[in-house]
Amino acid sequence: MKHLRRFTRLGVAPRVAIALVLAILIAGVLERGLRDLLPPAPELVVQRSWLSDAIEEAAQTVLSTPPAERAAALARLDSARTLDYRILPAIPDEAVMGPFRYGPQAPQVILMARHQGDDPLQDALSSRTLRNLQIAVQLDKGVWLIVREKAPADMFSRYALYLSGLVGRILLIILFSYAMARMILRPLSRLSAAAEKMGRDREPTLITGMSAPEYAAIADTFNEMQMRLKRHVDGRTQMLAAISHDLRTPLTRLRLLAEYVPEDQRARMLADIGDMETMLSDALAFAGAEMRREPEQAIDLAALLISLADTFSDSGEDVLYEGPDHLTLSCRPVAMKRAFANLIANACQYGEVARIRLSSAGDVAVVDIIDHGPGIPPAEAERAFEPFERLEASRSRDSGGTGLGLTIAREAVAGQGGEIAFVALPEGFTVRVTLVR
Amino acid sequence: MSPRPHILVVDDDLHIRTMLGRFLTDHGLSVAEARDGREMQARMRATRPDLIVLDVMLPGDDGFTLCGRLRAEGSLPVILLTARGGDTDRVVGLELGADDYVAKPFNPRELLARIRAVLRRTGQQGGDRATRSPGIYRFAGWILDTGRRTLLSPEGALTELTSGEFDLLAALVQHPQSVMSRDQLLDLVHGRTSINIDRSIDVQMSRLRRKIEANPNAPLLIKTVRNGGYFLSVPVTEDHP
Numbered sequence: 001m002k003h004l005r006r007f008t009r010l011g012v013a014p015r016v017a018i019a020l021v022l023a024i025l026i027a028g029v030l031e032r033g034l035r036d037l038l039p040p041a042p043e044l045v046v047q048r049s050w051l052s053d054a055i056e057e058a059a060q061t062v063l064s065t066p067p068a069e070r071a072a073a074l075a076r077l078d079s080a081r082t083l084d085y086r087i088l089p090a091i092p093d094e095a096v097m098g099p100f101r102y103g104p105q106a107p108q109v110i111l112m113a114r115h116q117g118d119d120p121l122q123d124a125l126s127s128r129t130l131r132n133l134q135i136a137v138q139l140d141k142g143v144w145l146i147v148r149e150k151a152p153a154d155m156f157s158r159y160a161l162y163l164s165g166l167v168g169r170i171l172l173i174i175l176f177s178y179a180m181a182r183m184i185l186r187p188l189s190r191l192s193a194a195a196e197k198m199g200r201d202r203e204p205t206l207i208t209g210m211s212a213p214e215y216a217a218i219a220d221t222f223n224e225m226q227m228r229l230k231r232h233v234d235g236r237t238q239m240l241a242a243i244s245h246d247l248r249t250p251l252t253r254l255r256l257l258a259e260y261v262p263e264d265q266r267a268r269m270l271a272d273i274g275d276m277e278t279m280l281s282d283a284l285a286f287a288g289a290e291m292r293r294e295p296e297q298a299i300d301l302a303a304l305l306i307s308l309a310d311t312f313s314d315s316g317e318d319v320l321y322e323g324p325d326h327l328t329l330s331c332r333p334v335a336m337k338r339a340f341a342n343l344i345a346n347a348c349q350y351g352e353v354a355r356i357r358l359s360s361a362g363d364v365a366v367v368d369i370i371d372h373g374p375g376i377p378p379a380e381a382e383r384a385f386e387p388f389e390r391l392e393a394s395r396s397r398d399s400g401g402t403g404l405g406l407t408i409a410r411e412a413v414a415g416q417g418g419e420i421a422f423v424a425l426p427e428g429f430t431v432r433v434t435l436v437r
Numbered sequence: 438m439s440p441r442p443h444i445l446v447v448d449d450d451l452h453i454r455t456m457l458g459r460f461l462t463d464h465g466l467s468v469a470e471a472r473d474g475r476e477m478q479a480r481m482r483a484t485r486p487d488l489i490v491l492d493v494m495l496p497g498d499d500g501f502t503l504c505g506r507l508r509a510e511g512s513l514p515v516i517l518l519t520a521r522g523g524d525t526d527r528v529v530g531l532e533l534g535a536d537d538y539v540a541k542p543f544n545p546r547e548l549l550a551r552i553r554a555v556l557r558r559t560g561q562q563g564g565d566r567a568t569r570s571p572g573i574y575r576f577a578g579w580i581l582d583t584g585r586r587t588l589l590s591p592e593g594a595l596t597e598l599t600s601g602e603f604d605l606l607a608a609l610v611q612h613p614q615s616v617m618s619r620d621q622l623l624d625l626v627h628g629r630t631s632i633n634i635d636r637s638i639d640v641q642m643s644r645l646r647r648k649i650e651a652n653p654n655a656p657l658l659i660k661t662v663r664n665g666g667y668f669l670s671v672p673v674t675e676d677h678p
Contacts, residue, residue: 255543256457298595300590311599
């Protein structure tokens, strides 16, 4: 058990090394273990010692069996799978290319090339196969053992079997190597999943239980980074909350004071106070204090949009809703309401009107917010979503606001796995929000 | 009730206290001021206020504590002021028995409207506090939570209502199966509604029906009484947390 634990604490480099060694060992064991199951190579590669052993065994068999049973006994030999043994009274009537003595006491052995050529015997001998060679061994007077490669009856199926055996072995090794590599690399995917979650939810996912020291070190660093990031974000949120809290008292005083300034100045003063309040709540929403703590809940998206449209039109804006009366969707209700309120306010401010159109297909809901303004050119679309960015070139300068509206809307929609994009429809400039139900 | 209702403003910020005092005095109320809980008790012994405007963030005992104590002692109406605009504060405040809740920075005219609405309610129907304290009302599968100001559909979906629609529905649900005239509804709704919204009850009603009726043209939940008003035609069960 202790040894096992020591193994699990091994570093990545030794793990890779062990995996490689194991892969090679397994390949070898497979090779050996499967040799009997797998067909031999179609081209017999001959080892001299094996060949001489095989021939000697065949010769002994012939000498120790009565003549009538010799053919059957030879066929039972292991080597008969690849070698063709014949017993003839004389050397076959083929070109005898020369005698070759095999050992001093051995009977006469004659090598014969099976094909003609410039130097057929040399060709046959230099080849590592038996294909072009016949060996004749004189066992007794008028008893010649003729050995040659067994003519394969079904060349094609032998090739196919051999190849499939080869491919099978390679596949097995690939599978094994893949499993080992996966085992080594799996912790990294946990790391990337945690990083992804951190980016999306700003909530740290601590990574524990990494056994390899390199991974444990990475996990520690990563955890520390997450905690630092969280402290940073929390600090920023708290600071914004504190500032906005402290600002509410002077703003309340200003509102009271506004009741006692002359009528013509009061409206402007109230508008300024309103702007400051909007900026405060925008900044708070951006810091995400409320948004991320809010749990998901099923809401009637249609009712939300209708309420927003009515509230805006009651305050004198030209806002209309078009779509079903009900559409249920799971989301963070306050964040979603803020997102759509921002988008509708933008449309009213820069595009004079807002037409809200809700439609759904399958489990996707699409909200189009169409205005009559100049819109945002595609080249500036990405910049428009940046925090504190205001596209003043195309939009009026004294429009107020913090430049956080679109950023907040996108954060809320993206937090839901949705998308927000600008589309140029014939009816006018359109902000399209796509949400998954 | 005296012709000039007497209001006690409790806030630790001198400027807000004095300016609010002046504003309310200018609008026909008589105002006393207190800096904290101790001063509040002293002022209450000296004069008998009709309503207390109470800041939540006070040195010493905070507004919630004071509100709870006031409620234990009697039924003096309280409107809470707080710098926080969160949902939790409103629920806590209303559960402690505050009659209304205004988040800072508030619009002074809205506060005035709410003070008048609370005075009107408590003046007319002294013992009717139960209908104002937050509750959870169930009707035909719908769940209306007047503390959190939320409405859940029979399918469990949060259904957004404008504040006017919410108050209208709350008024009908709190008086089930009794006909409410347009004037009565206007009176109950107006207290909370932001003052620049002055839509007629009928417009609000048609919007509300679009959200809660299966077929807004043939309403089943809220029925119209010709020349009379509206009534909720289904039974309501009521929980008070």
